[in-house]
Amino acid sequence: MKRYSAGSGQKALHLVRLVSKLPDDKDAVTAALDYWTSWETEFPIIASAKALEILSRRIQWRRIIQVSKWMLRKGQVLTMGTCDTLLLVLDRDDRLEEAEELRRRTPDMEELGVRPDDDTVRRVSSAFANWGEFKNQKLVLRKYQNKWKYLHFNGERVRVRAAEEQ
Template sequence: MLLFPVAQVLKMLSLTDSPLLIAKTFEAIKISTSSRGTVVCAAKGPRPRYPRVWKTNRKVGTISKAAKLVKSVKELSNVKEEVYGALDSYIAWELEFPLITVKKALRTLEYEQEWKRVIQVTKWMLSKGQGKTMGSYFMLLNALAEDDRLDEAEELWTKLLMRYMESLPRRFFDKMISIYRKSGMHEKMFEVFADMEELNVRPSYPVVLIIGDVFKQLGMLDKYEKLHTKYPPPKWEYKYVKGKRVRVRSQVQRNRVNTYGKREVVEPNSDLNENNSYEETLEVIDDVRDVNVLSLEPEQISEDLYDSMEPVLDV
């Protein structure tokens, strides 16, 4: 039997911690056992999380960057080189092109109706090969029209029509018809409408009302009748109620009530003269017009244009 020296046994006992000492140590530290404020470590168990000593108030998100870009651009002159140089210096230290920031800045400029700045920033963005989307092209087209730069708007429209002939959205056609209507260019407006029918793009009802009103002003009542026969007012429309898309009966259809209190239902292939006279139909359409129609002077348009549109508008 081996006998340990008394001094060695006392030394070993002094190195080991007694349970009473461990309990007092944990009670003094008071470690939080809640899972929300602790992080579990691999070797040492839970560790308390303390609030940070400092916190920055500087925002470096895309919203603040876009606001800074708008402020810097609005302070410049209209010289193209100066604007492009400022925009190039703005993205000089960016690893990638800040497309989201530029798009937000464009939306802000469009809301503030800074059309010259919208044109400059959009053209600069497109020259960099960025943001080549239908939304950017439509914003540029709208800005050119609002800035009375009709030649550039027509040039952009021609390029888009030749490049994206079968996939061009309907709102581009509607926008060009509106531009030509405000400018009094009836022939080009009819050409755009003829392109819509040739490409099987169904026009919206406000556009049908605009084209029909021009036909009526020019005395083309037969084409006015054919137009509204081929494109009757819609029976349903979609509205957003509390964030949900809901289908409701169109206001135009609710207003089309005859003298006996019965609703009129216009079929796409029905003749407008079967139930009502032509004059009553003109009065009903004039009463339910929901677009602002500009007063234009009747123009003498060549009969060759109407002859070329006759097969297009024929039902």
Template structure:
């Protein structure tokens, strides 16, 4: 009897150990199946975050509802940024892009001049936005004044896009002499014109009967054999067609 008792006890203990191990593994599986514990938002963190996109949309709505009085526009813009610790340059730039898509040229002029009066955003991109808006709004005198200021200050550092813009503005209005002056400045400074600028100058030479200058222009700036386009985010090479210009 004693031998039987001693032999049965270790078997019972082994079975109990295996049962406990099975239960523990089963509990682990069930806990893992429930997933992570739910995280509750912190009390001291605000969940309402206003980004630059929503701020720029509010700025566009604020500006479009105003009149063309300078004091009223500047006062509304000042009150819009009154509680900002720093000047919201990114918000203003996004608002200008939105206004440009909507062809709100007067509002672009007002907002850009207000930003420049604050001493903020004085970059070539801001000046080009203002120049483009002035040209599209028909303020040729102000556009020429801004162009002369930029060209006299920067001179050799003037970006090519400014030359192209002024040539296209003068081409639309039939001001051929001004086109020739800017094109001469480009050649003197060594700025290579774009394909669209060369095509505009070639058309003017043909209209005025300057065929010798037209031939020299084509020899100096021949049309490219290939052009690159972006189709669905991919760069594709295509044969250049001058009729597209």
């Protein structure tokens, strides 16, 4: 996997231009993305992440979903950042079934030692509450919510118990 960022900004812009002018067809987008990486010896991780960020700023939710899913199908960048972005976009696009499918992949990420950050935990638990699945909401909070948080008080860093959400 490519980890250096030389030229990644230009590659990201090229990817954004490429997917932005495509029809909203999964096969067309997949073919274009496959072509985009066909000349690469290693998967351009940094350029892909930058492209997702650009698409997010341009509020192109469907393109973010298409590119993220393509990356996951390729077995690339299975990180909490990618999953968090995808969950957020699926929620904004009212694709709750797909968000649930992505949530089911969480055990795979646990095996890799990847834990969700506090923001992701809040979003997932909030989504469960919106769906009326309070049992799953409590399970997510109990399993992933940090018990402690750090505050700065009188110039010192102090550890305090985090308030539990219900």
